[in-house]
Amino acid sequence: MPHPEYKPPGENDVRSPCPALNCLANHGFLPRSGKDFSMSELIDALKKGFNLSGAFASMQALTAFTMYGKLFQKISLSDLQRHGVLEHDASLTRQDAAIGDHVKVDNALVDLLLTYKVNEKINIESLAKLHHVRYADSKERNKDFYYGWRQKSLSFGESSLLLCIIGAATNKEIDTKVAEILFKKEKLADEWKASETPIGFFEILNYQKEIEKKAEEVKPK
Numbered sequence: 604m605p606h607p608e609y610k611p612p613g614e615n616d617v618r619s620p621c622p623a624l625n626c627l628a629n630h631g632f633l634p635r636s637g638k639d640f641s642m643s644e645l646i647d648a649l650k651k652g653f654n655l656s657g658a659f660a661s662m663q664a665l666t667a668f669t670m671y672g673k674l675f676q677k678i679s680l681s682d683l684q685r686h687g688v689l690e691h692d693a694s695l696t697r698q699d700a701a702i703g704d705h706v707k708v709d710n711a712l713v714d715l716l717l718t719y720k721v722n723e724k725i726n727i728e729s730l731a732k733l734h735h736v737r738y739a740d741s742k743e744r745n746k747d748f749y750y751g752w753r754q755k756s757l758s759f760g761e762s763s764l765l766l767c768i769i770g771a772a773t774n775k776e777i778d779t780k781v782a783e784i785l786f787k788k789e790k791l792a793d794e795w796k797a798s799e800t801p802i803g804f805f806e807i808l809n810y811q812k813e814i815e816k817k818a819e820e821v822k823p824k
Contacts, residue, residue: 606791607631618789619683620690620697620706623764625789627652628680637680642668645678653768656801691754693741695733695762696786701747712737713786717779724776730762731817739823756811759818763811771798775810 607630612618617637618625627633632648634640640648642664649660668674670689671682683689686700696712697705715736719729742748750758766775769785772795777785781792 605793606795609788609790610635611788612637617679617681618706619680620694621680621683622696622708622786622789623653623768624680624683626785626791629789630791633680639677639679641677650801652797654771654797654799654801655768656803659802659804659807662804687749689757691757692745692748692750693734693737693754693758695730695737695758699741699745699748701745708786708789710787713783716786717783720779723779724773725766725779725782726770726776727766727814727817728821730766731814732821734758734762734818735821735823759811759815760807762814763807766814767802767807767810768798769795771802772796 609629610631611629612625612635616628616635618628619637624633625637627648628635628637630652632652633644645664645667646657646660649655649663650657655663667683667689668676668678671678671685673682684706686705690697690700690705692699692701694705694712695716696708698709698712699705703709716725716729716733719725719733721728738750741750766777769781770777778794781795784790784792785795
């Protein structure tokens with residue numbers, strides 16, 4: 604089944620530092636404006652767009668709405684632009700807030716990510732190595748750099764979500780073309796397929812631990 608129509612954001616539309624949520628808006632799973640959607644709308648978008656389980660989608664949505672003080676309100680993707688909540692330093696595809704644009708994708712960082720391909724795939728080793736590169740670069744260039752245990756957990760959690768969701772049908776590996784389209788256009792590639800079974804919290808958590816373990820194995824000496 605083809606994906607819902609892709610439309611890049613218009614002049615008055617808003618987006619977040621999260622490529623996955625932006626992708627959901629660009630394909631119409633979330634309001635294309637990126638503005639004023641409810642928790643139930645976000646849950647529905649996560650289930651329909653990425654086949655997250657109902658429980659996991661609800662957990663993700665509740666966490667986001669709570670952290671941004673929007674528990675009984677509607678939220679916009681622009682709310683997620685606030686630095687230091689879910690957005691953090693040493694992002695794999697965005698500059699740090701203190702030294703650049705932390706909202707829009709940095710194509711040079713995506714190109715860097717793609718250089719860590721293994722047999723034309725982005726996999727656990729690719730991201731484990733890239734975490735060290737981005738950490739070192741941010742620490743060197745950003746005098747306000749902050750990367751505590753929460754930021755580390757968020758960062759590795761994002762990598763787990765990426766490989767488990769976008770790599771669901773391809774053994775947790777992502778074709779470089781699919782990855783480039785996802786990050787640069789915030790679009791689901793035509794050949795991408797969602798998981799056949801709903802993705803749950805423990806799958807993400809367990810694979811996050813695997814990525815952290817791999818990162819320790821490939822840590823520069």
